[in-house]
Amino acid sequence: MKILVCISHVPDTTSKINFTDNDTKFDTNGVQFVINPNDEFGLTRAMWFKEKQGATVHVVNVGGPETEPTLRKALAIGADEAIRVNATPTDGFFVAKQLAAVMQEGNYDLVIAGRESIDYNGGMVPGMLASITGANFVNTCISLEVDGNNAKAIREIDGGKEKLSTSLPLVIGGQKGLVEESDLRIPNMRGIMQARQKPLKVVEATSAENATEVTGYEKPAPKGAVKMVDPENVEELVNLLHNEAKVI
Amino acid sequence: MSVLVYTESDQGKFKKIALEATSYAKGVAEMLGTTVTAIAINGGDSSELGAHGASKVLQVSDSKLEQFNAKAFADAIAQAAQKEEAKVVIISSSANAKFLAPLLAIQLNAAYAPNVVALPEGTSPFVVKSNVFTNKAFAKAELKSDIKLIGLSKNAYGLKENPTTATTDAFSPSLNEADFSVKVESVDKVTGKATIADAEVVVSGGRGLKGPENWHLIEDLAEVLGAATACSKPVSDMGWRPHSEHVGQTGKPVASNLYIAIGISGAIQHLAGINSSKVKVVINNDPEAPFFKAADYGIVGDAFEVVPKLIEKLKEFKVNNA
Ligand SMILES: Cc1cc2nc3c(=O)[nH]c(=O)nc-3n(C[C@H](O)[C@H](O)[C@H](O)COP(=O)(O)OP(=O)(O)OC[C@H]3O[C@@H](n4cnc5c(N)ncnc54)[C@H](O)[C@@H]3O)c2cc1C
Numbered sequence: 001m002k003i004l005v006c007i008s009h010v011p012d013t014t015s016k017i018n019f020t021d022n023d024t025k026f027d028t029n030g031v032q033f034v035i036n037p038n039d040e041f042g043l044t045r046a047m048w049f050k051e052k053q054g055a056t057v058h059v060v061n062v063g064g065p066e067t068e069p070t071l072r073k074a075l076a077i078g079a080d081e082a083i084r085v086n087a088t089p090t091d092g093f094f095v096a097k098q099l100a101a102v103m104q105e106g107n108y109d110l111v112i113a114g115r116e117s118i119d120y121n122g123g124m125v126p127g128m129l130a131s132i133t134g135a136n137f138v139n140t141c142i143s144l145e146v147d148g149n150n151a152k153a154i155r156e157i158d159g160g161k162e163k164l165s166t167s168l169p170l171v172i173g174g175q176k177g178l179v180e181e182s183d184l185r186i187p188n189m190r191g192i193m194q195a196r197q198k199p200l201k202v203v204e205a206t207s208a209e210n211a212t213e214v215t216g217y218e219k220p221a222p223k224g225a226v227k228m229v230d231p232e233n234v235e236e237l238v239n240l241l242h243n244e245a246k247v248i
Numbered sequence: 249m250s251v252l253v254y255t256e257s258d259q260g261k262f263k264k265i266a267l268e269a270t271s272y273a274k275g276v277a278e279m280l281g282t283t284v285t286a287i288a289i290n291g292g293d294s295s296e297l298g299a300h301g302a303s304k305v306l307q308v309s310d311s312k313l314e315q316f317n318a319k320a321f322a323d324a325i326a327q328a329a330q331k332e333e334a335k336v337v338i339i340s341s342s343a344n345a346k347f348l349a350p351l352l353a354i355q356l357n358a359a360y361a362p363n364v365v366a367l368p369e370g371t372s373p374f375v376v377k378s379n380v381f382t383n384k385a386f387a388k389a390e391l392k393s394d395i396k397l398i399g400l401s402k403n404a405y406g407l408k409e410n411p412t413t414a415t416t417d418a419f420s421p422s423l424n425e426a427d428f429s430v431k432v433e434s435v436d437k438v439t440g441k442a443t444i445a446d447a448e449v450v451v452s453g454g455r456g457l458k459g460p461e462n463w464h465l466i467e468d469l470a471e472v473l474g475a476a477t478a479c480s481k482p483v484s485d486m487g488w489r490p491h492s493e494h495v496g497q498t499g500k501p502v503a504s505n506l507y508i509a510i511g512i513s514g515a516i517q518h519l520a521g522i523n524s525s526k527v528k529v530v531i532n533n534d535p536e537a538p539f540f541k542a543a544d545y546g547i548v549g550d551a552f553e554v555v556p557k558l559i560e561k562l563k564e565f566k567v568n569n570a
């Protein structure tokens with residue numbers, strides 16, 4: 001089985017979000033970039049398929065040269081090969097088009113992507129990729145097993161879970177649950193050394209237009225002051241929620 | 249050339265998010281000088297959609313669509329959009345809507361904007377404002393394709409009554425076998441309990457509760473309020489509560505009217521996920537807990553003393569306001 005894991009390169013969750021150029025560009029100053037958390041769960045599940053079922057695992061990112069350390073980290077965790085599509089990821093549609101070209105070129109059976117990137121929260125790349133290539137698609141995937149050409153998946157739904165069956169080729173949008181938090185791997189020295197020798201291929205982008213264009217950013221309005229209630233007078237909180245906030 | 253809205257229902261009743269999406273669709277339709285058509289798949293009472301601005305309801309009654317299926321539903325909505333020559337399609341931000349959205353976008357060749365928080369700033373160019381960086385910022389984006397698909401953030405627009413007489417047309421999309429290539433084997437859904445996605449109120453507990461044996465505090469409080477229960481990430485990591493209750497940047501987003509956080513410190517990743525809740529109440533015994541800075545109402549106190557009192561007072565309130 002050939003697996004492609006899509007890796008989105010995102011600001012660390014503790015990052016302060018600021019903008020430059022008259023609020024039109026994300027300010028990367030002082031920001032640490034990491035593997036998108038949802039993709040980290042997916043990559044770990046891919047390692048399971050590699051170790052238990054002899055799968056080959058490639059990772060891919062659509063981005064500039066600055067994303068290579070993130071791809072090297074994925075190699076250090078255990079992926080066999082990395083591909084970087086050399087292009088600025090302007091929107092989800094553009095990225096999906098690039099990934100579709102990589103998926104078709106490499107004849108992958110399974111593509112593991114994340115439910116969403118924590119930067120733009122698009123939640124659209126995996127589904128678009130599946131739709132463009134005609135592959136099956138399961139979103140918010142929290143469990144995946146593959147047997148030959150058949151796949152069984154569990155998807156999280158609002159208020160529960162759903163068991164699904166389908167066939168390869170398959171694209172999933174994965175998230176926490178796909179593996180446990182404690183299964184996530186930190187690259188060790190040996191992995192880091194090996195990663196240096198592993199191939200990181202840079203391919204040129206296929207021509208595609210973006211469907212959306214960001215014109216500017218805004219930060220949320222600052223919050224008003226908190227109103228403190230005396231712990232001996234909890235009734236006041238009930239009154240405030242009813243009469244002032246009108247939420248009960 | 250109407251605006252098309254996909255209206256979700258549960259057990260034959262339209263969900264609140266369906267009425268909110270319809271209200272929003274009406275707002276967009278007014279900007280474009282057109283009307284709203286809703287598509288309802290095995291849906292509820294059309295007059296409810298009319299009350300929120302829909303002029304026409306396409307009713308799909310098909311036993312094959314009894315269970316949600318992303319590809320088949322996307323196909324049905326796409327066919328409705330084509331029939332109506334809709335240039336703008338509105339959906340919600342439910343798990344199902346987010347599942348089908350990218351499939352629908354490709355099928356319609358539409359530009360898709362998720363997590364939209366307000367009416368378009370203009371329709372030519374067509375610019376919408378969305379939540380990005382898990383609620384740490386907003387982006388404005390121009391949707392450049394001829395057809396636009398908008399995913400509306402929950403609770404961002406609200407319900408707007410707009411009494412309209414809605415005509416109902418039966419609609420039978422032609423579905424093929426490929427639409428069902430992902431099969432639902434079984435659904436395991438808690439019934440009769442509010443979900444984080446739909447609840448007006450969410451009660452959430454953190455590590456400050458010390459252990460799973462104390463969760464009756466959270467559950468009892470949730471019960472008086474008709475609320476859903478949630479938790480911080482370490483609480484689900486330690487297995488005190490199921491993963492499905494983990495809220496925050498790497499868990500579920502919460503956009504309820506009221507969010508009550510008990511024994512949660514207010515780490516940046518937690519706040520990111522719950523920021524779009526309207527009113528936030530924090531109960532924490534540490535006056536320096538960062539969460540107080542993000543709260544509307546706060547109580548500095550021991551959860552084990554404050555929460556039982558709060559439950560009692562809420563019960564009294566309910567009796568008096570019944
Ligand atoms: C990559 C990454 C992603 C993350 N994503 C998320 C996420 O999505 N969601 C999330 O929640 N976290 C997330 N975190 C974790 C986050 O950084 C915090 O560690 C976590 O939110 C802390 O949980 P907590 O507030 O329950 O626990 P703590 O930080 O331990 O806080 C417990 C609080 O309880 C209070 N307390 C103690 N006893 C009492 C009492 N008797 N009565 C009242 N209050 C009491 C304490 O004063 C304290 O403020 C993430 C972290 C990382 C690194």
Ligand SMILES: Nc1ncnc2c1ncn2[C@@H]1O[C@H](COP(=O)(O)O)[C@@H](O)[C@H]1O
Pocket residue numbers: 005006007008009036038039060061062063089092095112113114115116117118120121122123124125126
């Ligand atoms: N630039 C990118 N390169 C590779 N994969 C990506 C990229 N952007 C998004 N993805 C994948 O698509 C998933 C969802 O991203 P998004 O649709 O941007 O929220 C991510 O978790 C990744 O797996």
